[in-house]
Amino acid sequence: MTEDILSITDHSRDSAGLRYVYPVVSRRAGGVSIGINLNPNNACNWRCIYCQVPDLTRGTAPPVDLGLLEKELGGFLHELQHGDFMLRVPPEARRINDIALSGNGEPTSAQEFAEVIELIARHKPAALKLVLITNGSLMQRDNVQQGLRRMAQLNGEVWFKLDRASEAGMALVNDTRMTVDKLRQNLATAVACCPDTWLQTCWFALDGSAPERQDEDDYLDFLGACLRDGIRPQGVLLYGLARPSLQPEAPRLSALPAERLEAFAARIRALGLATRVSA
Template identity: 60%
Template structure:
């Protein structure tokens, strides 16, 4: 098996919860933790690569099994031949552990316990404070006390959150993410998140039926981030990226990549707000 940035197969090494990926954003190997093994999520983003995606939350997490898988994967990456057999030269570095997967990870009742488990294993391997831990989230459940506890523990580990904001109007959220959330709710949850743990915004932009996002959508998005800054939220910046892997959703034929210069112009508008931008065309 050779990892590539265009294939993030959760079954790449035959484990239930743990999977390695080659991340273009990380520039190396990321060890993913998939808590939504039933392919269920509370959102349905039209660019999602998860096959057979359903609405809902995950089944109970088997914490002992997850612990065994994560410990074994780390040992193979750090002291085994995993890098030599599976990773192209030049990218053979372990960048992070990412709570991500086939649905919204914070929807797992065991989310905070999983963060604790990751912390214990990092201590065992002498990686505490050295290996980054990332939560990739749609941000919809940040108001829950149990999620807040997990975020605070993540911050103690030196971790960070990548908080998804693709659109910032009611219509845009419904069309792109298939959620009934509102901009006000997104902003409140962003506040809950950023106050508990270092937070990056992650935004995916693409064309639909050959057209980029409308200026009204871009203005709403920039206004929301501007309001977040005006409210004093300490955001780390924005990860702005285009489509990297094919969608498995019904809308897939309608989606397309945007030109790099279009993305660069949007990055400039974000920078004008005072936000650092990492661009991944």
């Protein structure tokens, strides 16, 4: 890898000049995350209005070239551990945080998802965290469940999207017709397959207005019902708008004050769930 294709300020998916693997160097997180993008076609089965993917389209991941992915991942891990990449990272961030399956669409839509997890297992240092960032909509698939169970053996963590917990709210924010019952079923499957599952929630203002109190109540009622039935995620990752949306609704979105996020987080914590806030 040459010096001019890696940058600590470029978080784009092609910043390493590779098809599937890209680095994210975060001073705030204090390390390097190795991203894996299984959706280089910018296709997703949801269309969240805050999404930062350019030219987002409805669809699924294309076939994964497993040989190329393995070559890229193995090569990039070697570069991080034995090359000079870390010399171009701030000293306080010279460590590998995790391998993260995220990218430009829903990673579990890849038909080869379980094979991808096995591929990562062949290269990942044992102590390194493996993170899946998912909208959780495809948990009924056998290959997804197989991959999640394998992740549980690999220091794996699932970040399961829960931006709203009503059908109207999910239609508005995620542009999906997911039902609350299906959402609950999918979360139960994720937790059963990979117990280290966190909810990831984006909370923001729309047309200048914060989410309604009813939105918070729906969210808390959903969590409370899950907890009573033994569906227990590890906690909630509550975050605001960090970078501009690239969707048509972008002008309508704005960040909430940190104190508004903290007030909602306090209500979630009252249920007994750990909640991390990132404004």
